[in-house]
Amino acid sequence: MDSIFKIAGLAMTAQSQRLNAVASNLANAESTASSTGEPYRAKQVVFATVPLDSPAAQGVRVTAVVEDNSPLKQVFDPKHPAADAKGYVTLPNVNVVDEMVNMISASRSFQTSVELMNTAKQLALKTLSIGQ
């Protein structure tokens, strides 16, 4: 029963990392330059199964944070300070709608893990009070 706490804890960590990536992407959806000088690229987390002590129990972990390699957005805006010689501004390849969907999915998965943990806790408490 205690490995359920481990599984749900791992899932909550992984989902909050995903939520972090979403927040970072949404915050930088309009940044013309990141700390490296290059325009910001959307970041996505990669989930992988991680085996726990028993073969029945498998958690989840973020193994990598990858950058989206799709082409950056080019917007014609000659008045923009970051515009190039032809008047185009390079904007990040963040798809705001995708990120919102990602956010909702992550928060739903997080909620499910919390409920899982609560159920396991109730069962464990009831088991502890056998015969009382």
Place this chain on the structure above:
Amino acid sequence: MTTAIDQLFGIHQSALSARAHRSQVLASNIANADTPGYQARDVDFKTTLRQAVGSALSEQPALMRTSERHMHAGGMASGTASAPLIYRTVSQASIDNNTVDVNVERAHFADNAMRYEASLTFINSKLKSLLAAIQA
């Protein structure tokens, strides 16, 4: 020599460990609902329970007996159920090869938790009736 108290809980002792085992598997499925390539698994409950009952009956804890007249410490369940896991059949295939349907898994988990509590209730009421018999 197994006394009546060893068998007081009947199948519910084994059922509890089998249910706890299954809840682990279902929790793994729910945790991996967003992992690409993860295949949802479940246990064959009948086999798991049979193994749990079998291990409860056959496994003797290593208690040394220095005399033939010492009691046998038999009938203790070790609670390790390890029936082979089976994969769930896919109802709606997804593009990342993940076969977890969170709603199905949650329903199974809730059902499993309810049956776990049912076994707990049985154990509790057996204890109560034993206590009533002692105190009568």
